[in-house]
Amino acid sequence: MSSSRLPRRRAHIAMIGVPMVSHVLPGLEVIRELAARGHRVTYANDPATAALIEPTGAELVPYDSTLPFRDNIWPDDPIEASSLFLDDAMAVLPQLHAAYDEDPADLYLYDIGAYVARALAEAQGRPLVQLSPTFVAWGSYQEDVGAYLGQLPGADALEARFKEWLAGCGATTLDVAEFSGMPPRGIATIPRAMQPHADTVDPERIDFVGPCFGGRAEQESWARPAGAEKVLLVSLGSSYTQQPEFYRQCVAAFGDLPGWHVVLQIGKHVDPAELGRDLPVNVEVRSWVPQLAILEQADAFVTHAGMGSSSEGLFCGVPMIAVPQGAEQPMNADRLVELGVARRLDTADATGDALRAALLALTSDPEVALRSARLKAEARGEGGTTRAADLIEAELSG
Numbered sequence: 001m002s003s004s005r006l007p008r009r010r011a012h013i014a015m016i017g018v019p020m021v022s023h024v025l026p027g028l029e030v031i032r033e034l035a036a037r038g039h040r041v042t043y044a045n046d047p048a049t050a051a052l053i054e055p056t057g058a059e060l061v062p063y064d065s066t067l068p069f070r071d072n073i074w075p076d077d078p079i080e081a082s083s084l085f086l087d088d089a090m091a092v093l094p095q096l097h098a099a100y101d102e103d104p105a106d107l108y109l110y111d112i113g114a115y116v117a118r119a120l121a122e123a124q125g126r127p128l129v130q131l132s133p134t135f136v137a138w139g140s141y142q143e144d145v146g147a148y149l150g151q152l153p154g155a156d157a158l159e160a161r162f163k164e165w166l167a168g169c170g171a172t173t174l175d176v177a178e179f180s181g182m183p184p185r186g187i188a189t190i191p192r193a194m195q196p197h198a199d200t201v202d203p204e205r206i207d208f209v210g211p212c213f214g215g216r217a218e219q220e221s222w223a224r225p226a227g228a229e230k231v232l233l234v235s236l237g238s239s240y241t242q243q244p245e246f247y248r249q250c251v252a253a254f255g256d257l258p259g260w261h262v263v264l265q266i267g268k269h270v271d272p273a274e275l276g277r278d279l280p281v282n283v284e285v286r287s288w289v290p291q292l293a294i295l296e297q298a299d300a301f302v303t304h305a306g307m308g309s310s311s312e313g314l315f316c317g318v319p320m321i322a323v324p325q326g327a328e329q330p331m332n333a334d335r336l337v338e339l340g341v342a343r344r345l346d347t348a349d350a351t352g353d354a355l356r357a358a359l360l361a362l363t364s365d366p367e368v369a370l371r372s373a374r375l376k377a378e379a380r381g382e383g384g385t386t387r388a389a390d391l392i393e394a395e396l397s398g
Contacts, residue, residue, distance in 0.1 A: 011396050012040045015058065015340045016096065016117035017071045018088070019046035021306050023111050024053070026133035026329045028394030033057040033389040042105070044096060046118075052319055064094040064356045067113075072239045076326065078155040086162055089116035093169060094225040096120050110326030115180050123170030129395055131388075133254040134190060134307040134328060137181045139200030148342035162261075175274075185395060187197055187388050190311045191379040194335055197264070207391055211311045213292065220290035222297070227259035230299040232359065233318075235291060237306045240325035243266025243347070244274040250302065251394035254278030254351030254359070265289045300363055302355070305344075314341070319369075323350050340371040 009059075013034055017024055024045070035041045035057030043058040048063040052180050053060050060178045066088045068074060075081050100120060107127045112134065119126040120339030130136075149155060162176045173179045185205060192208040195331050224231060234250050236243060247266055262283045266272065272285045278373045279285065293310070293315040295301060303309045305322040313320045320342040322333035336342035345360040362368055383390075 004348045009396070010038050010040065011106040012042070012103070013109050013392070013396075014061070014100065014117075015041065015043045016108060016110040016114045016120070017045040017049070018067060018085075018111050018113035019049050019065050020067070022048055022306055023050070023113055023133050026212065026308055026311075027109075027384045027388075028052060028056060028129045029130065030187075030189070030388045030392070033334075034392065036394070037389065044099065053073065060101045061100070063092050064090050074239070074326070077152075077154075078149060079152050079158055082149075083154075083158055083161075085113055085115075085141045086158065089114075089119070090165060092116050093119055093154060097123075099133065100124070102300065109391070109392065118173065118179060118183075119166075119169045119171040120330070122172045127395055128184060129392060130186040132183075132186055132188045132190075134188075135195045136183075136186055136188055136201060136206050138195070138197035139202075140197065141181070142177060143297055176182065176340070187391055188302065189388065190307055191314050191375070193235055193314060193339060193375055193378060194307065194310060194332065196331065196335065198252040207381055207387075209388045209391070210379045210384050211315045212385040212388055213315075220293035222290050224297050225261050225284075229259035230261070230363070231294065232260055232300045233265075233289070233291070233298045234262065234302040235265040235289065235309065235324070236267070236325060237303040238267070239306075239311055240304050242269045243325075244270050246323070246347060246350060247275055249350055249352045251275055251279060251283055253355035255283050257282070257356070257359075263289055263294055265291075300359055302359075305329040305342075307332055310336060311379070314339075314372075314375045314377045317372040317384050319350065319364065319372055321345060321355065321358045339375060341368055341375060363374050 015031055027204040031041055042061045043053045044061040047062045050060050050258060063381050065082060102128060104124050108117050108121040109129050109131045113323055118128055159176055166174050166179060188206060188208045190210050191210050232254060247264060250264060252258060260282060263315040264283055264285050266285060266287060269285050292312055295312055295318055298318050301313045301318045302321045304325045306329055320336055320344045322336050324330040324342045333344045337344050343362055345354055345358060
């Protein structure tokens with residue numbers, strides 16, 4: 001849904017991202033909208049993301065990323081994971097300078113994983129807006145989370161290395177916690193309901209616009225099978241799909257469940273044969289699915305509780321069974337439970353019996369239905385793609 005009005009002035013807006021589908025997709029429609037408004041939009045990312053980025057009208061500025069996005073094998077230890085992002089920033093910054101020093105943007109947008117953009121923008125003296133696909137730091141974040149992370153093995157060495165990099169990279173913000181976690185201006189593409197301690201987030205600095213779909217919603221399609229009284233989607237997203245035993249438990253839980261049609265996304269690394277020879281006729285196994293199109297018609301959602309999937313579930317008003325796999329997903333799962341629209345089952349506890357019981361309890365509870373409908377209305381009222389683009393244009397004129 002593009003704005004027909006002309007922008008105040010045609011600007012060069014550069015998005016700096018990371019090559020992870022779960023980070024690219026949430027802001028993609030904002031990029032499309034900015035290009036449709038007449039801005040010149042460049043998008044710096046690994047060439048592996050070209051097929052996602054180029055249809056938006058943005059110009060891909062390629063850089064070589066060192067992140068393990070191809071096999072999606074990430075360390076469980078948060079300090080090790082943070083070290084990977086710092087290593088990537090160190091490798092990518094010279095590539096960004098080569099691309100943008102002679103062609104600087106009027107404004108830089110950046111993903112939370114691409115804080116390297118802040119070093120570039122501060123060195124050039126250009127305005128900067130974080131486009132966050134997940135929650136942002138709240139008032140007591142350093143006390144609640146930062147202090148815990150700071151006590152982990154390797155944290156001191158990581159901070160020392162980060163400080164050394166900041167001192168020599170041209171950045172003007174030299175405090176590690178502020179540089180990596182407290183953007184001067186931010187737009188979060190999530191429902192405000194998913195933000196921990198939302199009342200302590202600075203409203204002058206951060207805006208919540210809810211999920212941004214636009215063209216994506218119009219391009220995806222899925223037909224509900226004839227005779228399907230209810231639809232259940234099972235998906236662990238794009239990074240945690242190598243879970244054949246979990247999928248077998250889902251087949252045991254939901255196969256032949258009267259009235260239910262089950263769409264089971266298993267990713268590209270699992271062979272459908274691993275789920276058994278004779279699957280129930282009500283189970284549709286796919287390596288990939290148009291998730292949003294299915295959720296618009298679904299009655300329940302088994303999810304890893306990634307922020308993108310959690311936000312889409314709320315946007316579509318679908319009760320969820322949250323089976324968190326890693327990263328921020330346990331926190332998201334607990335938030336969905338707190339909101340009254342989900343049940344949490346950790347993977348070890350997600351047996352066929354437990355999954356079936358959770359589904360039947362969720363979908364028969366009128367309070368869950370009421371809360372889901374209320375949160376759906378709130379998420380759809382936050383402005384989405386159009387409001388995000390308006391806020392970015394306001395920064396250009398500010």
